[in-house]
Structures are given as C-alpha cells and as structure tokens.
Amino acid sequence: MTQTLEKPAGTATPVDTKPPKQRRNADGIRTPGWLYVVMAVGLFVVVVPFLWMIVSSFKPESEVRAIPPTWWPHEVTTENYDQLFTRLDFPTYFLNSAIVALAVTLGNVVFCSMLGYALAKLEFPGKRLLFILVLGTLMVPGVVTFVPLFVLTTNLGLTNTLPGMILPFLAGPFGVFLMRQYILGLPDELIQAARVDGAGELTIFARVIMPLCGPAVATLGVLTFLTSWNNFLWPLVVATSEDKYTLPVALALYAVGQNATQYGLLLAGSVVVVIPVLVVFLLLQRYIMQGVAMTGIK
Secondary structure, eight states: OOOOOOOOTTOOOOOOOSOGGGOBOTTSOBOOHHHHHHHHHHHHHHHHHHHHHHHHTTSOHHHHTOSSOOSSOSSOOOHHHHHHHHTSOHHHHHHHHHHHHHHHHHHHHHHHHHHHHHHHHOOOTTHHHHHHHHHHHHTSOGGGGHHHHHHHHHHTTOTTSHHHHHGGGSOOHHHHHHHHHHHHTSOHHHHHHHHHTTOOHHHHIIIIIHHHOHHHHHHHHHHHHHHHHTOOHHHHHHOOSGGGOOHHHHHHHHHBOSSOBOHHHHHHHHHHHHHHHHHHHHHHHHHHHHHHHHHHHO
C-alpha cells in the first residue's frame, strides 16, 4: 500500500525569483543578457556585407558607383551576370579552380592524416623534433617561401600548368597539427587489437583510423578547399596563359581595367565564387564544429 504525501495547507509552491539574465541553461552555465546583444551585433557586421554584395550584383554599374550608396536596387538587372558568363570563358576558369581546389583538398586530407597518425601513434627516432619543425613552419609567413617555391617550380618545368598550382600545397603544417591532435584522442586499444589480428600500418590507417576521423577530416577539407578556391597570388604568378587561369585570377584581370574597375562585374563574380564554399560549409558544418571542438579540448 502506498501513501501519498500531501503538502501542508497554506504552503506555496516555490517560484524562481531570479531575473532571466541570471538563470542557468541546461548545462548549468549562466548566460548574461549582454552576450546575446554582442552576438547579434557580430552577426550583423558579418552578414550585412554579404547581403549587400548579393543585392548590388543586380544593380547597374551607375547605381553601384552611386554616392550615397543604395541598399535596394532601383533597377534590377542581370547585366553583370550576363557579362560574367559571356565575356569570360567561365566554364574553363571554373573547371581550373575546381580541379586545383579538389586536388589540393584531397592531398591534404590524405597526406596530413598520414603524418598526423605517425606523429600521434607511432614511435620513431626524431618524432618530437619533427613535430617541433611542423609547429615552427606554422609561424613562417607564406610570402617568405614564395620566391624559393616559384624558383623550384620553374626549374621543374611546372609553370603554366595545373600541377604547378597543386603540388606545392598538397600538405600543410596546419593540417598535420589538426589531424595529430585529433588522432591523439583515439584509443590505443583499437590499434593494438588490429595489430594482433595481423593488420599492417597502412591497413590500420585506412580501416581503423580514418573512419574515426570524420569531424577532423571534414574540418580540414573545408578549410583547405576554402583557401585553395580563393587563392589568387600563386595562380596569378604561375599561370601565364588564359586557359590556365583560375576563376579569381580571371575575374580580377577582366574586371579591373587600366581606366576603371567594373564593380558590378566584380560583385557578380564574387557571388559565384562564394556559392561553392557556402554549399560545402553548409553540408559539413556539423562535422566541422565537432572537429574544432574536440581538437581544441585535446
């Protein structure tokens, strides 16, 4: 027989008298109200330039140059996009950018993961020194190695070729560091069990490590793709003929003339350049957040 405990008469139900800004969320962490204001301001600062770029790409050139600038176009036109797809050899430039970006991304995912696995789980002489060298290269600006890299590419006969734009960037120190930090958190028991079953290091890497590195691989892939897709200076120097131009190079050379810059064409081209990056990021954003969070914790 169960008994039901009733509240004494006159007992009031306790009420949360804390102000809303002092309440805790599900994790028990207080979220002050001013933090939402700061995030809203930051979101406004980040989003408004992109919205203005998209809207202004449908303005005529005279309205783009108007002072003070207008937010909504008085005359909606697709002239800028017509010029982009007719005046430029858009399919060739887009294909060059896609080949370079995808090849560089795939190379970084494979080679950075291999080196990250070696630095995290394998023991060999000079391991600590090698990791220090990797960290050291993170502090070296890319412009410092630009001239030696160009001389090396020229001596190998890779100028004005797609391999000349791809090979120098197939692995980067940031990717090695990211993958090494993530793989450090994977349990050693899985690797030991695979070795007991007779698996070699390549088999362990391909069938045990890589399937567990989804968030880190997604993070590395998106960041590498973004950097390679928007790369301007190196393709500008290496490519000497129009059929090897990438999309940012072609857009800059055709839209920026000696007498005047066609800002409408630049804005339309910028919208087209940004779309693939946004699509990739939206598809993989969940894995990116997981990879960055877990890597930072380690």
